[in-house]
Amino acid sequence: MVLQVLPALVAGGVERGTLEIAEAVIGAGGRALVASAGGPLVGPLERLGARHVTLPLASKNPARMLANARALTALAREERVGIIHARSRAPAWSALLAARRSGAHFVTTYHGTYNEGFPGKRLYNSVMARGERVIAISDFIAEHIRARHATPAARLRIIPRGVDPRSFDPAAVTPARLAALRTAWGVPADRPVVVLPGRLTRWKGQGVLVEAMARLGGDVVALLVGEGGYRAELAARIAALGLEGRVLLPGHAEDMPAVLLLADVVVHASTDAEAFGRTVIEAQAMARPVIAADLGAPRDTVAEGETGWRVPPGDPAALAARLATVLALPPEARATIGARARAAVLARYTTAAMQASTLAVYRELLPAGSLSEPFGAAAAGPAPGAIVAP
Numbered sequence: 001m002v003l004q005v006l007p008a009l010v011a012g013g014v015e016r017g018t019l020e021i022a023e024a025v026i027g028a029g030g031r032a033l034v035a036s037a038g039g040p041l042v043g044p045l046e047r048l049g050a051r052h053v054t055l056p057l058a059s060k061n062p063a064r065m066l067a068n069a070r071a072l073t074a075l076a077r078e079e080r081v082g083i084i085h086a087r088s089r090a091p092a093w094s095a096l097l098a099a100r101r102s103g104a105h106f107v108t109t110y111h112g113t114y115n116e117g118f119p120g121k122r123l124y125n126s127v128m129a130r131g132e133r134v135i136a137i138s139d140f141i142a143e144h145i146r147a148r149h150a151t152p153a154a155r156l157r158i159i160p161r162g163v164d165p166r167s168f169d170p171a172a173v174t175p176a177r178l179a180a181l182r183t184a185w186g187v188p189a190d191r192p193v194v195v196l197p198g199r200l201t202r203w204k205g206q207g208v209l210v211e212a213m214a215r216l217g218g219d220v221v222a223l224l225v226g227e228g229g230y231r232a233e234l235a236a237r238i239a240a241l242g243l244e245g246r247v248l249l250p251g252h253a254e255d256m257p258a259v260l261l262l263a264d265v266v267v268h269a270s271t272d273a274e275a276f277g278r279t280v281i282e283a284q285a286m287a288r289p290v291i292a293a294d295l296g297a298p299r300d301t302v303a304e305g306e307t308g309w310r311v312p313p314g315d316p317a318a319l320a321a322r323l324a325t326v327l328a329l330p331p332e333a334r335a336t337i338g339a340r341a342r343a344a345v346l347a348r349y350t351t352a353a354m355q356a357s358t359l360a361v362y363r364e365l366l367p368a369g370s371l372s373e374p375f376g377a378a379a380a381g382p383a384p385g386a387i388v389a390p
Helices: 013-027 042-047 062-079 089-102 121-129 139-149 175-185 206-216 231-240 256-262 278-285 316-328 331-348 351-365
Strands: 002-005 032-036 051-054 083-086 105-110 133-136 156-158 193-197 221-225 247-251 265-268 290-293 309-311
Touching: 002 013, 002 062, 002 089, 013 032, 013 042, 013 351, 032 062, 042 051, 062 089, 083 089, 089 105, 089 121, 105 121, 105 139, 105 351, 121 139, 133 139, 133 351, 139 156, 175 247, 175 256, 193 206, 193 256, 193 278, 206 221, 206 231, 206 247, 206 316, 221 256, 231 247, 256 278, 265 278, 265 316, 278 290, 278 331, 290 316, 309 316
Parallel strands: 002 032, 002 083, 032 051, 083 105, 105 133, 133 156, 193 221, 193 265, 221 247, 265 290, 290 309
Antiparallel strands: none
């Protein structure tokens, strides 16, 4: 039995990863248990065959965290949990206590850089580096863990986030899906399209792309796909620069593979370092050329001039110049970059690879036969597919 612990099951990368690992555990013959405060992903989780237990794990109140530790301890003992896998700080403290009291192994996934804006915050954050195995979601995060917490290489595993290449497959998107998007969003078929997908928030860099579009000129259309509190400010700036009709705010999109395939270029413009940046590999899986901000994990996933390009973060002039260069390339040259990008995703950044590497980490800790034989069998040495951080 593997128990994953996180604040809530709402939409997000941490939550999607939780469901993907629950699916992998069940597929390998184990039992999957998730504890959280609940949310819209409880239904999909349970349809996979996992069990959900509702606890107020989003709380940072010390008394509540201790009560959560008691509840998790009882749950771990009752269900004979072999591994407690924590994915967020407040519930991780409760999970750490529960693991010590119940005898379960403790695994963490370090999902972000976690700010240290006030005294004691590094100690609070350090729980994510206290696992018997600490999973870093990128090379960038592994280096951060080493710098902040001096975590030994023997405990540190690098397992990048993944994308499902069956869903994100350019060959699977029909012309009708692309035409429906163009019609719904009013995007002419004969104009170059730039797409920046992501929540509308200042640090995601939509404002940088707006300023770049003012410098770019021409008939290029930019789509800022997503929702968020930054929308009104973006709309005002678009109007002030006279970019209506050239920079569109279409809102949330369900069919992200089609959105990405609609693009001639996909932009990642975050001004803060991304722990991973799943939209980058989703775009690459769709064989789209990507221009990414040169900080954080996109340095891992975007090989300059090979699978995309990187530009200084927060620099509209540099972004505009790179967009002009990429859009001026012959379509065949952009297609070559896109094909290399998809090949790189298939080689390292798939959901299946992430699932297999995580199960292998579990096998490092579990005795043979503790779950089903193929899953519970102990493995010598580091998890195959995962990278042991030097």
